[in-house]
Amino acid sequence: MKSAAIVLACAAGAAFAQPSPADRVYTADQNSNTISVFNPASAELLGQIRLGNPRPDVLSPLYKGEINVHGLGFSPDHKTLMAVSNGSNSVTFIDTASNKVKGKTYVGRSPHEGFFTADGKEAWVVVRGEDYISVIDPQSFRETRRIPTAPGPGMVLFTPDGRLAFAVSSFTPEVDVIDVKSYSVVKRIPVVSPFSPFLQMMPDHSEVWLTHKDVGKVTRIDTRTLEVKGVFDTGFITNHLAFAKVGGKLLAYVTVGGENVVKVFSTEDTPRLLAAIPTGALPHGIWASDDGSRIYVGLENGDAVDVIDTAAGKVVSRMPAGQAPQALVYLSGVAQGGDGRQGLQPRANADPANVALKPVRSSGRGFVVARSLGLTDALEVSLFRLKPETVYSVYLGSQASPVGSFRTDQKGAAGGTMIGPVRAFAGGEAARAASRIVVMEGEAAADPASAALASAP
Known part of the structure; x- marks a missing residue:
């Protein structure tokens, strides 16, 4: 296998644009109970939104604040960030322009991830400790209904037309396909493993790819036929994945925590391993910039975010983060002027x-x-x-x-x-x-x- 720099730099061709100063990267920091906010243009941590006390303060009786800030989702207009805390069973809605909390909803046992519907009118949060998706009105912050699923739903995403939702499970070897209008499961797709913590759609939404953390694999599902298209090996502790176009070719980037690498695969019918890019300790969350020039990787045991230049095929910078970052998302065009530090507090944790x-x-x-x-x-x-x-x-x-x-x-x-x-x-x-x-x-x-x-x- 060629090195990442050789394979990807040759494919890159023209130089990429840089991320905009108006864009932001966010991580959900499970141990410090913070949201870390980064400026990708300058590759720096701007500050943190503190949603609760860091460990071990949360071991005492807790009446305020959140525990295990873990999942992230966002509205289609990028104006609202949704943070899911699985220890305090909460969903926090944050205004991305001001970094201020707009509202909070408490749901069932141990929610994991959440996302907005395609029209932005509802927020769906998977309740992994139970067997349903909590549907929330993002204006009133009230739960409006519950959608029964397989036990342990892990994440949910929507097709851009708003017609279907795909929900993976952390305890059941299936993917539930949900009709959004009727709030009902219309198909259950068997998959290779009961533990799927994350899914992502190709940019053209023709396929859903989901990770299997326990067996180190990725499954591909055709969104038209609703059938499994293929399964391939990725590695020990496969966490999240992202897509980016490099030199006109769509590539998949998979965080493999047990090997401290991001593996790069082709997206043809039989994926080929193109490169393994070394990262810091236990890469977990991952998201691509809109232009595909950068991949951002949260380091669960490194308390930082690695920045991968996709043309060079290597990590080009590292940004300090909160403790144990889990989910990571990239949102474009959210900053509204100023230095972007309004509503933020300085990083309080040291490096691990x-x-x-x-x-x-x-x-x-x-x-x-x-x-x-x-x-x-x-x-x-x-x-x-x-x-x-x-x-x-x-x-x-x-x-x-x-x-x-x-x-x-x-x-x-x-x-x-x-x-x-x-x-x-x-x-x-x-x-x-x-x-x-x-x-x-x-x-x-x-x-x-x-x-x-x-x-x-």
Whole structure:
């Protein structure tokens, strides 16, 4: 496979225009409970909209503010940004010109993503913890009805004519096709995996592409026949995808979190892998600029956004963001003059530290991200491909007692967050080099013979 720069630069031909200073990029920052707002023309963070307190403050009784700011959607006129918080079951409507909250709606258990209908008259929010889509009036901010779906709807998007909606599921291996006028499911399309957190339409709306995070694949559905057109492999922890035209050819960009790359595929009947563009830690949300010259990638464990120049096929800049950015969207023409910082607050979080875990003997993999929380720190651990339904303990340095223990699921995966003083890892590269993280099977005192995963010495 050729490098990204060779494949894409040769295809690019003419130079691309730059994003406009009136455009904005937004990320939903799950751990800091913020919306980060960026100027793509200058490639800088303008500030943040704070919707709630950062972790671990949310562990105490919460009467105001949002938890786990996770999903993003927007109105067709780009005047309203919709932020979905799955911890506080809320949908926040934000005026993009002023960065001010216009209204808020509370829905059912653990909503995930939301989007406006093609005419902008309704906002549909998938309620992943249940089995329906909440329909909201964006003027009164009231829920007007619920549309039954397969359990665990993950995201919904509409055809431009406003006739059909496609809803993927996070728990059920199907895509629900909904008649917008009647609010009813008209077809259920079986797909390869029960976990599909994201979908995107081709620019001409001829196909819907959806990611399968659990098995590392992408499914293509023909929007005319409503049949699966194909499935292809993408990689470990496939998150979101975007499309961009480069040199007259439509390409697909897929974030593959477990490999820290954005993979570039052709969009012909049998997609070809054209390039793998290295990024920061755990790429998640992704969106293209309107002209296709840039791809913006949220780094879930990097607390930043990488900017890919599609002509060069590489990351050309990095913008600091809130903690654990999830969804990312690009909106054109939203700024209304001034410096664009009205209603925003400065970034309050420091950069995280990332540690890769590799198998000591045979199988398994994992990664750790350490974040400073002021007086304490958070150590987020993700483990994969270990023994199913088995307890593993995490040790820092030479400590005899674990800082936490996890039980893997049926697929051998586990994860969680530990809060406490872990300055050895949150304190920077030099401090981190003097310490080590070891994952051992069992809950007893540390035994080198039971080590399963470890960071580099």
